[in-house]
Amino acid sequence: MSTDSPLIIALDYPSLDAALCMADQLDPARCRVKVGKELFTRSGPDVLEALHGRGYEVFLDLKFHDIPNTVAGAVQAAAEQGAWMVNVHASGGRRMMEAARERLDRHGLATHLIAVTVLTSMAAGDLAEVGVTASPGEQVERLALLARDSGMAGVVCSARESTRLRTLCGDDFLKVTPGIRPSFAAAGDQRRIMAPRDAMAAGSTHLVVGRPVTQAEDPMAALAAIEAELAGE
Numbered sequence: 001m002s003t004d005s006p007l008i009i010a011l012d013y014p015s016l017d018a019a020l021c022m023a024d025q026l027d028p029a030r031c032r033v034k035v036g037k038e039l040f041t042r043s044g045p046d047v048l049e050a051l052h053g054r055g056y057e058v059f060l061d062l063k064f065h066d067i068p069n070t071v072a073g074a075v076q077a078a079a080e081q082g083a084w085m086v087n088v089h090a091s092g093g094r095r096m097m098e099a100a101r102e103r104l105d106r107h108g109l110a111t112h113l114i115a116v117t118v119l120t121s122m123a124a125g126d127l128a129e130v131g132v133t134a135s136p137g138e139q140v141e142r143l144a145l146l147a148r149d150s151g152m153a154g155v156v157c158s159a160r161e162s163t164r165l166r167t168l169c170g171d172d173f174l175k176v177t178p179g180i181r182p183s184f185a186a187a188g189d190q191r192r193i194m195a196p197r198d199a200m201a202a203g204s205t206h207l208v209v210g211r212p213v214t215q216a217e218d219p220m221a222a223l224a225a226i227e228a229e230l231a232g233e
């Protein structure tokens with residue numbers, strides 16, 4: 001089932017049962033879901049089959065980062081398992097991204113292929129420690145342009161960078177933004193955060209939301225509050 005909602009709920013759980021328990025409360029007409037490293041490492045491809053069986057479109061967020069041949073093979077595997085969206089790290093470079101793009105095209109696989117720019121958990125100091133002297137905004141711009149030129153359909157970035165990327169790369173270039181924090185949620189380990197409605201106004205095309213919903217005392221009430229905020233209620 002396809003949905004018009006920009007919401008992608010991150011199913012960051014340590015077991016398939018826990019993830020499916022949440023998926024059974026959510027609704028594929030109201031959101032997409034994201035499977036990340038923890039859940040996929042625990043459950044493997046079974047989780048994709050189970051979520052597809054429930055009607056969900058799935059963002060497989062494994063952030064591939066390796067040599068071009070390896071990443072191309074991993075992206076092909078994700079797409080052949082029916083992932084709606086899959087990602088690589090833009091810092092893997094142009095040849096890596098082009099190899100992934102070429103592999104999907106050669107096999108006629110329509111999965112959205114996007115690239116991570118700068119993790120939303122990183123601030124300027126974190127970048128400096130890994131040798132990046134550019135600000136997060138500057139580094140996101142550099143990697144987004146490289147991603148676009150390497151055939152990516154969009155990027156993962158912070159909503160704080162969405163407006164600038166909309167200007168640079170256009171409306172159709174996907175801006176998938178984690179680090180979404182409604183007023184009732186704690187930032188936790190995230191550093192470049194924004195509220196849901198502000199993120200959409202800034203030009204984000206998709207909002208990734210994990211703990212504000214999944215760790216809420218009442219997850220469905222938290223989801224409803226986010227939807228109400230997006231609707232301007």
Ligand SMILES: O=c1ccn([C@@H]2O[C@H](COP(=O)(O)O)[C@@H](O)[C@H]2O)c(=O)[nH]1
Pocket residue numbers: 010012036116118119120121156157178179180190208209210211212
């Ligand atoms: O830059 C990035 C890239 C990916 N993520 C992922 O998004 C969710 C966010 O979860 P919250 O609980 O809402 O913080 C999580 O699965 C991350 O792995 C990200 O946060 N930032």
